[in-house]
Amino acid sequence: MRGKGLTFLAAVTFVAVLxxxxxxxxxxPPERFMGDLQRLxxxxxxxxxxxxxxxxxVFATGIGYLVTRRTAFDHVxxxxxxxxxxxxxxxxxxxxxxxxxxxxTWWTWDPRLTTTLILWFIYIAYLLLRSSIADDAxxxxxxxxxxxxxxADVPIVHFSVTWWRSIHPNLFSGGSINxxxxxxxxxxxxxxxxxxxxALLTWLRARLEAVRDEAAALRHRVYDMADGDxx
Amino acid sequence: MWTAIWIIARKDIIxxxxxxxxxxxxxxxxxxFVVVLGIAYNGKPLPPDAAAGALWTVLLFxxxxxxLRTSSFExxxxxxxALFTAPVDRSAIFYGKLLANTAFLxxxxxxxxxxxxxxxxVPAPAAxxxxxxxxxxGAVGLAEVGTFLLFLTxxxxxxxxxxxxxLIPLAIPLLLAVIRLTAGAWTGAxxxxxxxxxxxxxxxxxxxxxxxxxxxxxxx
Amino acid sequence: xxxxxxxxxxxxxxxxxxxxSLRLPPGVIAAVxxxxxxxxxxxxxxxxxxxxxxxxxxxxxxxxxRPDHRRLIGLVLQESMLYGGLTVEENLTFFGRLYRIxxxxxxxxxxxxxxxxxxxxxxxxxxxxxxxxxxxxxxxALLHSPSLLLLDEPFDGLDPSMRDLVRExxxxxxxxxxTAVVVTHDLNYAETADLHIAVQRGRVAVLQRRIEK
Numbered sequence: 001m002r003g004k005g006l007t008f009l010a011a012v013t014f015v016a017v018l019x020x021x022x023x024x025x026x027x028x029p030p031e032r033f034m035g036d037l038q039r040l041x042x043x044x045x046x047x048x049x050x051x052x053x054x055x056x057x058v059f060a061t062g063i064g065y066l067v068t069r070r071t072a073f074d075h076v077x078x079x080x081x082x083x084x085x086x087x088x089x090x091x092x093x094x095x096x097x098x099x100x101x102x103x104x105t106w107w108t109w110d111p112r113l114t115t116t117l118i119l120w121f122i123y124i125a126y127l128l129l130r131s132s133i134a135d136d137a138x139x140x141x142x143x144x145x146x147x148x149x150x151x152a153d154v155p156i157v158h159f160s161v162t163w164w165r166s167i168h169p170n171l172f173s174g175g176s177i178n179x180x181x182x183x184x185x186x187x188x189x190x191x192x193x194x195x196x197x198x199a200l201l202t203w204l205r206a207r208l209e210a211v212r213d214e215a216a217a218l219r220h221r222v223y224d225m226a227d228g229d230x231x
Numbered sequence: 232m233w234t235a236i237w238i239i240a241r242k243d244i245i246x247x248x249x250x251x252x253x254x255x256x257x258x259x260x261x262x263x264f265v266v267v268l269g270i271a272y273n274g275k276p277l278p279p280d281a282a283a284g285a286l287w288t289v290l291l292f293x294x295x296x297x298x299l300r301t302s303s304f305e306x307x308x309x310x311x312x313a314l315f316t317a318p319v320d321r322s323a324i325f326y327g328k329l330l331a332n333t334a335f336l337x338x339x340x341x342x343x344x345x346x347x348x349x350x351x352x353v354p355a356p357a358a359x360x361x362x363x364x365x366x367x368x369g370a371v372g373l374a375e376v377g378t379f380l381l382f383l384t385x386x387x388x389x390x391x392x393x394x395x396x397x398l399i400p401l402a403i404p405l406l407l408a409v410i411r412l413t414a415g416a417w418t419g420a421x422x423x424x425x426x427x428x429x430x431x432x433x434x435x436x437x438x439x440x441x442x443x444x445x446x447x448x449x450x451x
Numbered sequence: 452x453x454x455x456x457x458x459x460x461x462x463x464x465x466x467x468x469x470x471x472s473l474r475l476p477p478g479v480i481a482a483v484x485x486x487x488x489x490x491x492x493x494x495x496x497x498x499x500x501x502x503x504x505x506x507x508x509x510x511x512x513x514x515x516x517r518p519d520h521r522r523l524i525g526l527v528l529q530e531s532m533l534y535g536g537l538t539v540e541e542n543l544t545f546f547g548r549l550y551r552i553x554x555x556x557x558x559x560x561x562x563x564x565x566x567x568x569x570x571x572x573x574x575x576x577x578x579x580x581x582x583x584x585x586x587x588x589x590x591x592a593l594l595h596s597p598s599l600l601l602l603d604e605p606f607d608g609l610d611p612s613m614r615d616l617v618r619e620x621x622x623x624x625x626x627x628x629x630t631a632v633v634v635t636h637d638l639n640y641a642e643t644a645d646l647h648i649a650v651q652r653g654r655v656a657v658l659q660r661r662i663e664k
Contacts, residue, residue, distance in 0.1 A: 066447055121400035129397055132387035136463045142383050145444050146397070149379070152436055153401050160404040160429045164411075217464030224652065238548045246536040308576075309530035313591070316499060317549045318522040 006203060013196040020046070020193035023186035031183075040098045042187055046194035047090040048116065054084025054198055055123065059151035062144035071213065072206075074140040077147060079205035081126050083198055088120045111162040118157050122150045136213075235319040239327025240334075246304050247335060253300065254335060257293045261343035264289045265350050276352035279417035283410050286347055290369065291406070293339045295395045298377045301332055302385070311385070315449050322445045329378045336370040357419035361426075365412030368430040372405040373398075375437040382448055405433045452477050452599050452630040453498060458507035460497055467493045470507055471655040475630050475646070477598065480621065482641035483634045485650035491634045492529075494650060495601050498632065499526050511599075522550065525597030527605055531588040535577035539568065539587050542576055543594060550595040562590040565620060567613075581608035589617060593624070600624065600631045606640070 024042045031038035057080040065073035095113050096106045107113075126146050133139040247254060268277070268285055277285065305311045314324050344366065347353050356362045380398050384390045399406075408429040415423045457470040468490050475481055483491050496502045498509070500516060511520045526532075533542045540559060547555040563569040566586040576584060585608055592600060600621075606614045618640075621631055633644070641647045647659040 118400055118403050122397075125393075125397035125400055128393060129384065129387065132384070132389055132393055134388070134463075135386060138386050141447060142386075145448055146383060148444065149401065149437075149440055152440060153404070156404040156429065156433055156436065159432075160407050163425045163429070164407060213464055220463075220465040227652075235549060238545065242534070242537070242545050245541070246534060249536050304534060304536070307535050308533050309528065310532045310534055312499075312501060312526065312528060312530075313532035313546065314549075315501065316521050316524060316526050317546065318519055319549050320518075 006200075006207075009196070009200050009203065013193070013200045016189070016193035016196045020186075020190040023189045028183050028186035029180055034102060037098065037101060040094050042190040043194075044091060044094040044098065045187060046190040047087045047094065048112075049191050050194040050198040051084050051087035051091060051116075051119070053195060054080045054087060054202070055119065055151055055154070057202070058084065058123075058126070058147040062147035065140060065144045071140065072210070074143065075206040075209040075213075076202065077143060078127075078130060078209055079202040081123050081130075081147070082205060083201045085120065085123050085127065086201075087194070087198065088116060088123065091116050092120060109164070111158070111164065114161045114164075115154075115158045118161070119154065122153065126150060232320050232323050235323035236327045236330060239314075239324060240330035243301055243304060243328065243331030244334060247301065247331070254297070254338065257297055257339050258342040260296075261289045261293055261339065262346055262350075264292070265343070265346045269351050272351070274352075276354075277347075279353070279414045282347055282351065282353045282417065283414035286344065286413060287369070287406060287410050289343060290336075290340055291373070291399070291402075293343070294336055294373045294377060295398065297335050297339065298332055298374070298381055299391060299394060301328065301335065302381045306385075321449050322442050324449075325378060325382070325441050325445045328381075329374055332378050333371050333374040336374055337367075340366050340370055353417065356416040358416050360416075361412040361423055362416035364427070365409040365416070365430075368412075368434060369405065369409040372409075372430065372434050372437065373402060375434065375441070376401050376405070379437070379441045379445075382445070404429055408433065452512065454510040454513070455498070455504075456508045456510065458497060458504040458509055460493060460502060461505045466653055468497065468653045468655065473648070473655070473657070475599075475632070477628045477630055478625055479645040480625050480631045480633060481646040481648055482644035483632060483648045483650060484636065484638060484641045489650040490653045490655075491650050492603055493653075494655065495528075495603050495632065495634055498599075499524055499601050522595060523598045525592035525595070525600040527588050527592045527600075527602040529603050529607070531576070531584045531591075533576045533584070533587060533591065536575060538573050538575050539563075539579070540572040542587065543591060546591055547594050552595055558594065559590075562593060566590050567616060582610060582613055585609060586613065586617070589620070593620075598629060600629055602631065603634045604636070605633060606635060606637060 020042070024039050028039065028042070030036050058077050061073040061077040061080065064070070065077065092113075095116070099108060099113075100106050126143065129146055130139055130143050133142055265285075305314065315321065344362075348355055377394075377398055380394060380401070384394050384397065387393050408426040411426045412423060412430070414420075415426070452475050454474040455471050457472055458468070459466065459470040460468040471494070483494060485491050493502070497504055500509075500521065509516055511517075511523060514520075534545070537545065543559045543562070544555060547558065552558055559572075560569070563572055566589060568583055568586050568590070571579060571583055576587065579587065585605065589602070589605060592602070605617055609617060621633070625631055633640070635641060642659070645661045646657060649656050649658050
């Protein structure tokens, strides 16, 4: 059952990613002023969506774990945080590549870019904090709480940084890029593909975490039995 | 609840007072930083933005060292367990530590800040309220998020580095707001309302979240 | 006083304590013995409510644990849980205030007399020897007259005369209705207890029982 679901998700993701690539490089027209470079935007924005979803999942599974104390929530939380950091890294790489020729600078203190950078730091700290605690029950509680306060911090970060400065092209309220309907469609398909990719990676990583836990328990059993212990 | 908070805070203040030379070293550290900055600027006066940034960098450093120290009171002989098994509301432990930490941060802030215009030749601020409110809110906010993170990292390996590394990203909105307020005090800008709002919102969120989450953190 | 019903504890996928069922009535001393790392301290911490059982339940006076049950428990761990920078008297007063103990000053003096550390009341805990610190830790646990006293190696670092003193203090309290759980390496002491609980590799067994079930 589990295996079937995973295979299905993997197949759908594969198709969606292929469709996304097609839409990005063939279907969508080049942008009038920025040309082909603008195609990066599809990945940039889709990654940002996947990352936000990932961090929301860390928040939600944190609450889920604290309420139910089921380790499955924690497995999804760590998986989601890692995958989220991966997508955030993609956002932070594609952003400057695009910004260099367009804004003539690698890094700008633009609100969304800055928010993304702070998020990246928060969730790196989340992963570091996790790996620094040896006791698993303690680690799960601490991580869940950090996931909750980290996410609660996101709107404050975003609000404050937006007030601080604002030069980001606002795509949906008529900013510097005029979105062709074909471009919107390409972005949507890429958004779906990245969210599916996020789900697939998180699933695999969560399963790995669960297997690790089981393996640790088995190892202890084996040592205890070698020690002359009978269950 | 209120008495328990006060008893716990008072105990920290007594302990800190007994070793007041340690608090004095934190202040001295701030002065030294200011002197190095003065040398680096080659005797020229600092522009307001740089002064505000430097001031908060110093305060952030002092905050990290002071907070790590006050939590060592309980770690030395594992007094945490005694506090957690005492019949007091567990969040009283958090707010007690918070109260004491806020007091220590105030002390260091108000000792270090004047050196900025004495040593660095920064003129006296054009408007006092943003500076004073910024310093006050900064102390309370850093103490809030810092005290909570101290409990979160209490079982972590390499806590000395993990604590600041997790504190700073979470504190960015607060730092941004109080730095703008501090810089605004010198430039005399009057569009500071939004920074008061950000500061207020931050203090609310990080003052109340621990009340909801602290019990969970203690009981494992 | 305290009852464990199939309470067990695991950490990092390892079972530290297998399900244990145990009932301790008021007025008994239970001695817990076993080799290093067997789970004695784990059992004690679980009883103290510092660690929640992974499965099973703990009852205090027939009820599931509530926050105000913390008032019933006195705890002595291997660390003294005191503040090194405060004097003995300040430490006891601090905890006494948290427990809202009436006539606190007298209470502190009585305990100091009983456990023979009156002359060190004004000294910072950091300057005490192990034996003194241990007795202050025991006084701290007795301040609020708990109904359940949990002690981890209370005789460690005490010379023979002090060991006898602490034992007498315990016997006096237990005859007054206190339940004491003493983790110890001293098998002779365990023989004299009402209940001898042995822990080995996380399994708990009652070896000797001198009380009604």
